[in-house]
Amino acid sequence: MSTPLEVIEEGERELKTAHADMFKGRVSALYVDKLVTSQTLELLQALHDELEGKKLIAKTAAQFINRCPYNDSIQDQQDNLQALIKKIRV
Numbered sequence: 001m002s003t004p005l006e007v008i009e010e011g012e013r014e015l016k017t018a019h020a021d022m023f024k025g026r027v028s029a030l031y032v033d034k035l036v037t038s039q040t041l042e043l044l045q046a047l048h049d050e051l052e053g054k055k056l057i058a059k060t061a062a063q064f065i066n067r068c069p070y071n072d073s074i075q076d077q078q079d080n081l082q083a084l085i086k087k088i089r090v
Contacts, residue, residue, distance in 0.1 A: 007039070
């Protein structure tokens with residue numbers, strides 16, 4: 001899996017070569033257009049993969065935080081404080 005930056009750098013190299021070949025008559029403008037479209041799709045896929053990876057990391061971190069015993073003790077203290085506040089108000 002390539003990063004978006006790697007996809008962009010590789011695309012730039014391919015386009016430079018393709019443009020040079022086009023001016024020398026080795027490839028058509030249609031080929032260059034298809035190459036650009038292909039690179040755009042590759043970049044979108046790399047961006048999607050990166051975003052999905054970040055979502056997975058965030059989800060895993062949230063699950064860890066929710067399971068952390070430290071959070072349970074904080075929640076217990078908050079519950080006790082809420083109960084005390086209710087008693088004081090009555």
